[in-house]
Amino acid sequence: MATDTSAFNSAHLEPPTHTQQLAITAFGEAKTLALQTQPIPKMTSQQVLVAVNFAGVNPIDAKTRAGLGWAAQQNKDNLPWVPGYDIAGQVVAIGEQVTEFAIGDRVSGFIGFPLQGGGYSQYVVAEQQALSHVPDNVTLETAAALPLAGQTAWQALEKVKVKAGERVLILAGAGGVGHLAIQLATAKQAQVIATASQANLAFLTELGAHAVDYHQGALVDLIEPVDVLIDLMGSEVGIAALECVKAGGRVVTIPTITADLVCQRAEALGLSACGILVSPSVVQNNAMLERVALGQLQVEIAQSFPLSQGVQAHQQIESGRTRGKVLLAVSAP
Incomplete structure (x- = not known):
């Protein structure tokens, strides 16, 4: 499989091989979250590699971490497991059959739902059909807060x-x-x-x-x-x-x-x-991004925490006193 890595080559950089992530190491309190470094999975011809700038933190993430719900039951033997379904960032590599995106595109998406997760990562491999183009006048922070x-x-x-x-x-x-x-x-x-x-x-x-x-x-x-x-x-x-x-x-x-x-x-x-169990829809994400771009939809962001402060992000989302969305500012290098 060929992968376009020209963005790295033009800058004399090697394509990334590993990614830092925030993982659930055991079910329980927020302190069970810990940083880890893992190899980036190989892309298929229809996938893209996204350098994540922001990842959404949602109540389902905290419930899964606590061992509650279907995603927790299905992943109980897969710990450590990386939560996160909302991402926004930039495309840094593409599979050979990817036609919807180019390197450097700003994208957001609702990925890996409900069992795969993976959004709390510096780099994420995603299907091209799971991603939306982010309009020029919409920040990546806002785009990450919107999907789920x-x-x-x-x-x-x-x-x-x-x-x-x-x-x-x-x-x-x-x-x-x-x-x-x-x-x-x-x-x-x-x-x-x-x-x-x-x-x-x-x-x-x-x-x-x-x-x-x-x-x-x-x-x-x-x-x-x-x-x-x-x-x-x-x-x-x-x-x-x-x-x-x-x-x-x-x-x-x-x-x-x-x-x-x-x-x-x-x-x-x-x-x-x-x-209802929400079902990822690029059509809906595109429609809401357009409304944001036109000033017809406001996305409130309570706070963005560094990836290293994921424990505090989960404590905030569990407080029940959050106005709008909590994010992780992942900022891949």
Whole structure:
């Protein structure tokens, strides 16, 4: 297999053979994350090598690290395992049959989901069809924050067929998925109500939502009934929010660990309910990158941590107090 390495040769550099990564060494607390160096896998003719500038940190990463969920169960015998599904960076080598990308292209993608992961790496081998071109006026930081969270929000709204004029309640509106779901629902001309802490109410209002402080009491006492619930919390919080939905209303719950329980309670109340497992879509990623480029979609980034501070990044995402997305600033040499 031939691989184009002209970007390295022109700069008198050898193509990279190894990559530094942040891996889950054992299931448990965030401190089980550790740096490691591994050989870069050989590319096929349809793959590209990406030097990663930023990688997204998502709640599923922390849950997997804690040993929870399907990805953890499937990888329990594969530790150390490298999490991470969102990446953005530059193409540094291409397979001989790659036609969509050239060396130097800025790209982002939703890769290795759900079992392969690998985003917490300086270099990632990816299928060309998994990547998007990043518009010139969109930063790689923003592009890395968008794929998983944006597509989760997009697909959740599609699942419950949100229509113009409907009242939509979004739990955890200030989070990575929530703040994008607000904007996508507002673009559909829905009336959006979103929950947050007092500190984030103004932020949600700026995004177009009617913001509700969940500390002020039971949601059912704070808002008028809604047509649709986008449950980004699950568990007892998601179950309590079902009382806010009109009879015959629709519910989509995102946290997979409690999805069955929330759906059972919803159906007992006469609601239509489902969970979703996000499916990577380059078409959706391209559409959202275009909206960002046009100023029609805002991506909030809470903090970017160096790869060496992955423990702190996971602690932040587990705090439940994150506005927008957490990233790892990988910055391949």
